[in-house]
Amino acid sequence: MTAQALASLSEEVLLEIRGLEKSFGGVKAVSDVSMDLRAGIVTTLVGPNGAGKTTLFNLITGHLTHSGGSVRWLGRDIGGMKPYRIARLGIARTFQDLRLFKDMTVEENILTVMEPGALPFSFTGPSAREKRERVARVMERTGLADKARTRAVDLAYAERKFLSLARIMAAKARLWLLDEPASGLDPNSYATFLRLLREEVAAGVTVCIIEHNLDIVVGSSDRIAFLDRGRLLADGDPKTVLEDPELTKIYFGDRV
Amino acid sequence: MEAYLLNLGVLVSIYAILAVTLNFIMGYAGIFSLAHAVFFGVGAYVGAQVGMHFSASLIVTIPAAMAVSAVLSLMLALPALRVRGEYFVAASLGLQMLAVTVFSEWKGMTGGIGGLIGIPAVRMFGEDIYRPAAFFPLAAGAAILVLIVTRLLVRSSLGRSLTAIRDSESAAESFGKNVALIKTISVVVSAALAAVAGVLYANYLSFINVESFTLDTSVLVMAMVIIGGTGTALGPIVGAALLLLLPGMLSYLWFLPQTQIGAIQQIIYGLGMAVLMIFRPGGLVGRSGARRRTRKAGGGK
Numbered sequence: 377m378t379a380q381a382l383a384s385l386s387e388e389v390l391l392e393i394r395g396l397e398k399s400f401g402g403v404k405a406v407s408d409v410s411m412d413l414r415a416g417i418v419t420t421l422v423g424p425n426g427a428g429k430t431t432l433f434n435l436i437t438g439h440l441t442h443s444g445g446s447v448r449w450l451g452r453d454i455g456g457m458k459p460y461r462i463a464r465l466g467i468a469r470t471f472q473d474l475r476l477f478k479d480m481t482v483e484e485n486i487l488t489v490m491e492p493g494a495l496p497f498s499f500t501g502p503s504a505r506e507k508r509e510r511v512a513r514v515m516e517r518t519g520l521a522d523k524a525r526t527r528a529v530d531l532a533y534a535e536r537k538f539l540s541l542a543r544i545m546a547a548k549a550r551l552w553l554l555d556e557p558a559s560g561l562d563p564n565s566y567a568t569f570l571r572l573l574r575e576e577v578a579a580g581v582t583v584c585i586i587e588h589n590l591d592i593v594v595g596s597s598d599r600i601a602f603l604d605r606g607r608l609l610a611d612g613d614p615k616t617v618l619e620d621p622e623l624t625k626i627y628f629g630d631r632v
Numbered sequence: 633m634e635a636y637l638l639n640l641g642v643l644v645s646i647y648a649i650l651a652v653t654l655n656f657i658m659g660y661a662g663i664f665s666l667a668h669a670v671f672f673g674v675g676a677y678v679g680a681q682v683g684m685h686f687s688a689s690l691i692v693t694i695p696a697a698m699a700v701s702a703v704l705s706l707m708l709a710l711p712a713l714r715v716r717g718e719y720f721v722a723a724s725l726g727l728q729m730l731a732v733t734v735f736s737e738w739k740g741m742t743g744g745i746g747g748l749i750g751i752p753a754v755r756m757f758g759e760d761i762y763r764p765a766a767f768f769p770l771a772a773g774a775a776i777l778v779l780i781v782t783r784l785l786v787r788s789s790l791g792r793s794l795t796a797i798r799d800s801e802s803a804a805e806s807f808g809k810n811v812a813l814i815k816t817i818s819v820v821v822s823a824a825l826a827a828v829a830g831v832l833y834a835n836y837l838s839f840i841n842v843e844s845f846t847l848d849t850s851v852l853v854m855a856m857v858i859i860g861g862t863g864t865a866l867g868p869i870v871g872a873a874l875l876l877l878l879p880g881m882l883s884y885l886w887f888l889p890q891t892q893i894g895a896i897q898q899i900i901y902g903l904g905m906a907v908l909m910i911f912r913p914g915g916l917v918g919r920s921g922a923r924r925r926t927r928k929a930g931g932g933k
Binding site for chain 1: 784785788790791792795796798800805806807808809810811813814817
């Protein structure tokens, strides 16, 4: 894993974060964070609650505007851009609270992310048949095929998490920001999730995950970034970061 | 008797157009507008003026009314993009008030309080169409056409985008949806189609004044949508028919004191609304599972 991670350090930098700051009132939620997300690397953000992990995602996707520093996508400054514009560049995300389109069916939830345009028809996007096939394939892979016509609100918990994943799979983004995608999953569902993630990474997707379960982190990431109180305390390969006694103390300190 | 029923049929068709177009933004975009009568009025006044001064042909009056209404609807789209929920309701109420003032003061355009009289009837196949028997097929046809257009839109990618935005605006944005543009398009489409109802109304009655385009009308149309079933295909039409037929039906009940029919009607409306919201909050045509669904959605994370 380490060798692989080192080898891929030569990979193209997709997202470059420099000196990123965000304060809410007087509280610094993100403070002087700098990091690169390189193509093909799975990065996991860990850190105690309130460390600023989700805030960092919101700053990248434009749901929040930073108060200092810069975010660059393939060299282009995307700070202050509207979320839909950032999304169209190839950055997609999931939400901790999923935010499914609850009154729409599973099929429609997946279909609608392939149709960002505002007009009721499109000449440039994929054809209706292509979209249908893509929806079917994504539902098949996420195990939702027999729930195609079920509304999102009527799904069980694990199915909702897979629908959230199915949406991002259908969106054809280069960079995925996943906010606790595996939390609350039973072992079987978890194995499926991991398999899907690996397949997508192998197919060229770059992933950044927020995760609490350290077993998952070690097993599925090339690199760990440790955040605490808005600061990036460590950034490196999983073993080194997780074996650092200082960080372990911070991470488990609020639980023991 | 037959003329009476056909006359009701015309009114139901015209109000059905209003209810269907309001449902398009209420049910799918989550935009609760109390200003729908404004676009009904704009359509009526523009249709009447164009009819009196240029041509009474629907091929001329309808596009003109739709265009003016579409442009003016941007005044509604602007607050719709900035504020949500009850704040938008208040903003649309403001627009409705403003419009009523303009309708009753701008004498050159609207004839002021007195209104416009002598609006020419529609001419089709070399004949003036104003009798209920002739007008009803026209109005019903227009209502069906508007229903078909809105259904096609709801089932298109635009409809899915609207529902997605209603369910989670932030998620829709993060999948590349331009929320402002999509909402604006939906408001413009709704207002333009509502103007069709206005043109028909002006042509049919040959007289219009501000009384028909006040807040009362906006509230009535919203009640039609809610009672019939917000976000359903046929609900708004059922609601329009029910609310317009009810007064007539009551007068056939011989045991009711006929002089008090107005008051009785209000009591029945009030009771009906309350009972409906308790037992079928999704409306008459709405899913009966609406209550369970709301509870579940509220309880889930």
